[in-house]
Amino acid sequence: MLTELAIRDFAIVDHLELELAGGMTAITGETGAGKSILLGALGLCLGERADTGSVRHGAERADLSARFDIRQLPEARAWLEARELPADDCLLRRVVTAAGRSRAWINGQPATIADLKALGERLVEIHGQHAHQALLREETHLRLLDDFAGHREAVGEMAETFRAWQAARRRLKRLADDGDELAARRQLVRYQVEELDQLALAEGELKGLEEEQEELAHAEERLREAQFAAECCDNDEGGAVTLLTQAINRLSTLPGSDRGSLAESLAMLGEARIQVEEAARELNHFAAGTELDPERLAWVEERLGEVHRLARKHHVMPEELTERHRALQAELAGLEAGDQDLEVLSAEVDTLRERWKEQARRVGEARRQAARRFGKAVQEQLAFLAMGKARFEVEIETRETPAAEGLEALRFLISANPGQPPRPLARVASGGELSRISLAIQVVAARHSTIPSLVFDEVDVGVSGATAEIVGQLLRRLGEQGQVMTVTHLPQVAAQAHQHLHIEKQAERDTTLTRMALLDEAGRVGELARMLGGVNLSDRTLAHAREMLDASQRPHH
Numbered sequence: 001m002l003t004e005l006a007i008r009d010f011a012i013v014d015h016l017e018l019e020l021a022g023g024m025t026a027i028t029g030e031t032g033a034g035k036s037i038l039l040g041a042l043g044l045c046l047g048e049r050a051d052t053g054s055v056r057h058g059a060e061r062a063d064l065s066a067r068f069d070i071r072q073l074p075e076a077r078a079w080l081e082a083r084e085l086p087a088d089d090c091l092l093r094r095v096v097t098a099a100g101r102s103r104a105w106i107n108g109q110p111a112t113i114a115d116l117k118a119l120g121e122r123l124v125e126i127h128g129q130h131a132h133q134a135l136l137r138e139e140t141h142l143r144l145l146d147d148f149a150g151h152r153e154a155v156g157e158m159a160e161t162f163r164a165w166q167a168a169r170r171r172l173k174r175l176a177d178d179g180d181e182l183a184a185r186r187q188l189v190r191y192q193v194e195e196l197d198q199l200a201l202a203e204g205e206l207k208g209l210e211e212e213q214e215e216l217a218h219a220e221e222r223l224r225e226a227q228f229a230a231e232c233c234d235n236d237e238g239g240a241v242t243l244l245t246q247a248i249n250r251l252s253t254l255p256g257s258d259r260g261s262l263a264e265s266l267a268m269l270g271e272a273r274i275q276v277e278e279a280a281r282e283l284n285h286f287a288a289g290t291e292l293d294p295e296r297l298a299w300v301e302e303r304l305g306e307v308h309r310l311a312r313k314h315h316v317m318p319e320e321l322t323e324r325h326r327a328l329q330a331e332l333a334g335l336e337a338g339d340q341d342l343e344v345l346s347a348e349v350d351t352l353r354e355r356w357k358e359q360a361r362r363v364g365e366a367r368r369q370a371a372r373r374f375g376k377a378v379q380e381q382l383a384f385l386a387m388g389k390a391r392f393e394v395e396i397e398t399r400e401t402p403a404a405e406g407l408e409a410l411r412f413l414i415s416a417n418p419g420q421p422p423r424p425l426a427r428v429a430s431g432g433e434l435s436r437i438s439l440a441i442q443v444v445a446a447r448h449s450t451i452p453s454l455v456f457d458e459v460d461v462g463v464s465g466a467t468a469e470i471v472g473q474l475l476r477r478l479g480e481q482g483q484v485m486t487v488t489h490l491p492q493v494a495a496q497a498h499q500h501l502h503i504e505k506q507a508e509r510d511t512t513l514t515r516m517a518l519l520d521e522a523g524r525v526g527e528l529a530r531m532l533g534g535v536n537l538s539d540r541t542l543a544h545a546r547e548m549l550d551a552s553q554r555p556h557h
Contacts, residue, residue: 004067009059023498024479047117149370158359159404165352186335216297233280244273381440391415452482472496491531495552
């Protein structure tokens with residue numbers, strides 16, 4: 001159930017926080033006041049597409065969030081738990097920037113818009129004012145019947161089996177049709193694998209070869225420079241050690257008083273001679289350990305050249321060659337198993353076809369049983385909506401061509417007047433009749449929905465008078481089973497609500513803003529009176545509104 005909706009800088013709303021309850025909530029306001037903004041904000045939280053026009057003029061971004069109580073929604077809780085998200089609560093948040101970028105979060109964790117949509121379908125069901133237009137498309141009828149029957153899982157399994165069957169058929173046809181092409185490919189791949197087998201490049205070997213090549217290629221240079229440095233440090237013809245020794249000896253011959261003032265210098269020269277002698281020993285040790293191996297260097301460079309040649313041939317980087325080798329080996333194994341694959345695939349196609357036929361048979365039987373119940377339920381709602389003489393039927397035909405949705409072609413038929421044969425909904429002439437038929441179908445579908453929060457957006461268009469009051473009663477009964485929010489222009493419908501949310505536009509400092517508030521009893525009477533009589537409210541209109549509200553809040557039987 002939707003418990004909170006927060007809107008900031010969206011359309012013409014600067015800031016709004018709403019707390020919502022169960023039951024039926026009516027949403028009213030003058031035309032253009034922004035009733036659609038509330039549903040638009042909720043829709044964005046549920047993953048609908050956003051655009052730059054969503055952001056209030058002058059603001060940098062729109063920030064929207066919707067909180068749901070999901071304690072009684074095992075499907076939504078399971079969806080969250082499967083993604084390791086907290087499942088005690090459900091907070092959906094959507095931010096849309098003025099530049100058109102959009103971000104989403106679920107329970108504080110970043111999410112994709114597809115995630116919002118997938119979870120939203122388990123939280124809210126929206127019935128739009130143009131739902132009757134969708135009902136004119138016969139592909140909608142089958143989905144509505146399946147929802148009513150409650151066998152969506154079985155239909156989904158049937159569709160999955162059909163897709164697997166068709167995919168196996170396509171693979172089988174490819175294998176059968178492309179025999180010569182596969183043989184040529186097999187020959188090429190076998191040659192490529194053998195070539196890479198001969199190379200036998202081990203995992204990580206390339207890096208070792210490159211490091212060894214670097215070491216061997218510069219060995220002679222390192223040896224030469226180390227020997228030169230050692231000679232500079234210590235040789236009989238003027239090395240650093242010889243020069244330091246001469247300096248120490250010369251200073252040591254000075255009189256005692258002079259040597260005392262130069263004691264620190266003599267000590268430093270002595271330490272320097274020791275350091276230079278140690279450096280000379282280390283350099284000689286390094287030079288003695290450095291080996292020149294031109295044959296090994298030639299072999300390493302030849303192997304690296306072969307690795308790079310084959311990498312160019314296969315259009316990969318040298319370090320990707322071992323992965324390419326594995327991929328070609330896997331492909332060759334698949335190609336060489338081609339004949340066996342044909343037999344296996346053929347058996348798989350037969351198995352999937354028989355499984356789909358059995359699933360389609362069971363679904364078809366369930367649909368025919370549900371069609372009778374659905375037709376009867378819609379007929380009862382039509383009687384409530386002052387169309388008691390209308391006749392509603394669900395016509396089912398069997399297709400010849402298998403499809404993911406089964407073998408049934410479905411359409412709704414209606415006879416609005418006695419003596420007339422039932423005709424498809426698209427041929428119903430009266431807009432008012434079509435609105436009532438659409439509402440009856442939506443109410444029946446909603447009653448069997450597992451979604452506790454239902455939104456009806458001006459589904460009462462085209463009805464009035466006593467029928468409007470009945471529409472309100474129907475929506476109120478739905479609300480008593482969970483939560484219903486309905487946008488309406490009819491006072492007869494609004495009066496039936498458990499809560500009444502009023503929306504109005506206000507001009508403030510050269511800007512227009514939308515304000516929303518839950519009405520108390522006096523506020524409800526005033527709003528119903530406005531809906532009944534316009535701007536100038538008479539005592540009679542207010543009394544009528546009070547009477548309408550009092551009557552609607554009494555229990556209905």
